[in-house]
Amino acid sequence: MPAPHRHGALRWTNYHGTESADLADLVELTNSTAESGRDALREVARDVLALLQQARAAGIHVRPLGSGWSPSPICIVDGGWLVETRRINRCFRLDSDDVASGVDASRLMLVQAGATVDEVNDSAEEMGLSLVTGGASNGQTLAGAAATGTHGSVLSAGGIQDHIRALQVVTPSGIFWVEPQQPLMTPGFVAHAGSTILRDDDVFAACLVAVGAMGFVTAMVIACEPIYMVRNIQKRARLTREHVTRLADGDFRVFSRELGLDEDPYFAQVILNPFDPFDKDALLRLLYRRAYDPAIPPPPRPLAGAGYDALTLIGKAMAGFDLFRADVLQLAMRAGYAVQRDVDDPEAVATWGNTTEPHNPIANLFNGSVTMARADLERAFDPLIEAFLSGGGGTVVTLRFMKRAAGLLAPARFDDNVVIDFDGPRSDVSHRSYRAVVARLDALGIRFTRHWGKTNDLDAARVAHDYGVDYHRFRAAQRRMMPDPGDLAVFGSDCLTHLGLI
Numbered sequence: 001m002p003a004p005h006r007h008g009a010l011r012w013t014n015y016h017g018t019e020s021a022d023l024a025d026l027v028e029l030t031n032s033t034a035e036s037g038r039d040a041l042r043e044v045a046r047d048v049l050a051l052l053q054q055a056r057a058a059g060i061h062v063r064p065l066g067s068g069w070s071p072s073p074i075c076i077v078d079g080g081w082l083v084e085t086r087r088i089n090r091c092f093r094l095d096s097d098d099v100a101s102g103v104d105a106s107r108l109m110l111v112q113a114g115a116t117v118d119e120v121n122d123s124a125e126e127m128g129l130s131l132v133t134g135g136a137s138n139g140q141t142l143a144g145a146a147a148t149g150t151h152g153s154v155l156s157a158g159g160i161q162d163h164i165r166a167l168q169v170v171t172p173s174g175i176f177w178v179e180p181q182q183p184l185m186t187p188g189f190v191a192h193a194g195s196t197i198l199r200d201d202d203v204f205a206a207c208l209v210a211v212g213a214m215g216f217v218t219a220m221v222i223a224c225e226p227i228y229m230v231r232n233i234q235k236r237a238r239l240t241r242e243h244v245t246r247l248a249d250g251d252f253r254v255f256s257r258e259l260g261l262d263e264d265p266y267f268a269q270v271i272l273n274p275f276d277p278f279d280k281d282a283l284l285r286l287l288y289r290r291a292y293d294p295a296i297p298p299p300p301r302p303l304a305g306a307g308y309d310a311l312t313l314i315g316k317a318m319a320g321f322d323l324f325r326a327d328v329l330q331l332a333m334r335a336g337y338a339v340q341r342d343v344d345d346p347e348a349v350a351t352w353g354n355t356t357e358p359h360n361p362i363a364n365l366f367n368g369s370v371t372m373a374r375a376d377l378e379r380a381f382d383p384l385i386e387a388f389l390s391g392g393g394g395t396v397v398t399l400r401f402m403k404r405a406a407g408l409l410a411p412a413r414f415d416d417n418v419v420i421d422f423d424g425p426r427s428d429v430s431h432r433s434y435r436a437v438v439a440r441l442d443a444l445g446i447r448f449t450r451h452w453g454k455t456n457d458l459d460a461a462r463v464a465h466d467y468g469v470d471y472h473r474f475r476a477a478q479r480r481m482m483p484d485p486g487d488l489a490v491f492g493s494d495c496l497t498h499l500g501l502i
């Protein structure tokens with residue numbers, strides 16, 4: 001296996017062009033070509049272990065890097081080593097000899113940390129499986145997406161990290177196989193993968209959404225569902241206040257009957273024009289589960305197109321305008337959903353993997369979101385929109401819905417959650433608007449959390465406040481994972497110190 005490729009000192013900028021760092025080294029991990037997953041895991045983990053030990057001895061900070069999609073500075077390590085994982089991207093089947101007795105291997109996949117969501121979707125389909133949920137786009141790595149609690153709007157699911165059943169995690173002191181107390185893999189598998197077993201419910205829960213503060217994840221075992229398809233309704237529609245009430249109440253069936261199909265939706269997302277939410281069209285996306293039908297060909301393009309790119313570009317153009325913003329945005333929203341798929345379009349059926357979209361980098365985007373109990377949506381709705389506009393607004397406001405997600409630091413920590421995204425051009429206006437939203441929620445006494453990967457204005461005191469006892473459990477689990485403070489220090493960065501995570 002070739003040694004990791006070292007690019008040397010350089011200035012690195014993240015995907016959205018929002019953060020950059022002067023690195024002492026950009027290290028690109030190379031992959032093993034070993035046929036067996038256990039061998040591949042062992043070889044890659046040994047490379048990572050050697051890097052971490054070298055860094056520790058030299059007093060260098062190391063930051064694992066996924067796709068670098070997070071607009072927040074969580075991937076930044078000034079003067080340190082950024083270690084790219086994108087080439088460690090293989091997925092493997094598991095069989096009954098690999099798993100503990102009573103575990104069904106047929107729904108499990110062994111995934112290397114740098115596999116993108118798109119690559120995982122493809123491999124899952126080849127194995128007759130589907131992910132249960134995921135974000136809107138598919139270029140994040142699975143480890144990076146889990147590290148921030150990436151989510152979509154599947155009504156019955158949590159975040160992408162909810163798929164994870166076990167992780168291979170490397171620290172300067174060793175290669176660990178982290179599982180909950182209930183065993184998943186056999187001791188033989190774990191040893192062959194070069195790892196030492198660490199069974200601890202809280203360490204496992206801390207590793208699920210770790211923001212890169214629990215060690216270097218090299219692989220995961222994930223649980224999927226038998227392959228399924230979804231029917232896609234994607235349309236413009238006029239919302240009423242009653243619709244907002246239905247969403248806050250979780251009355252998705254009635255919402256769907258009025259605006260989509262008369263059945264329970266699997267996924268429901270609403271994109272609003274904040275300048276005039278009830279007198280301008282909203283963009284709806286409703287997905288309904290369908291049995292897998294191999295006779296249905298993959299669509300020529302993914303059945304997505306939330307039109308974020310178009311909306312964001314228009315947002316940039318709008319940034320200097322004060323007049324007609326509701327109308328300009330409405331035009332952009334129409335362009336974003338140029339192809340409508342309404343209730344009379346039965347063709348729009350695809351596998352789950354074909355509903356997420358690839359993405360091209362757009363420099364200088366602003367993304368910020370808040371997650372709160374879904375029941376608070378009704379009383380928060382008007383004040384939030386008003387606060388957002390008081391700062392000048394951005395582009396659209398998106399509502400997504402999900403269950404409580406796994407992980408001590410999962411932002412979706414309420415039984416039923418609404419996530420409200422505030423997107424826009426990267427400007428003072430967007431940021432000011434987001435700050436106004438956060439301040440208004442505090443003034444209303446509504447509990448909420450923020451996305452680790454997006455602009456969030458968090459600091460250590462606020463993180464401790466938002467996550468309460470789970471924050472302290474996270475820090476205790478971190479000490480069990482890395483009892484030697486010198487190991488934890490290797491993963492240090494200004495950002496993680498600021499967040500109180502290291």
Ligand SMILES: Cc1cc2nc3c(=O)[nH]c(=O)nc-3n(C[C@H](O)[C@H](O)[C@H](O)COP(=O)(O)OP(=O)(O)OC[C@H]3O[C@@H](n4cnc5c(N)ncnc54)[C@H](O)[C@@H]3O)c2cc1C
Pocket residue numbers: 015016063064065066067068069070071074075085113114134135136137139140141142143144145146147148149150151152211212213215216217218359451453454
């Ligand atoms: C176009 C676009 C669309 C998006 N859509 C959504 C969405 O629909 N829903 C949503 O919730 N979010 C969304 N996001 C946010 C995005 O999902 C998160 O920022 C995600 O964490 C990015 O994954 P990544 O692989 O790029 O991770 P990175 O940004 O590279 O890393 C994120 C964190 O994970 C750590 N990390 C990465 N790999 C490892 C590893 N192997 N071991 C340990 N730590 C690691 C990093 O150090 C860092 O702290 C979107 C972002 C973009 C740019």
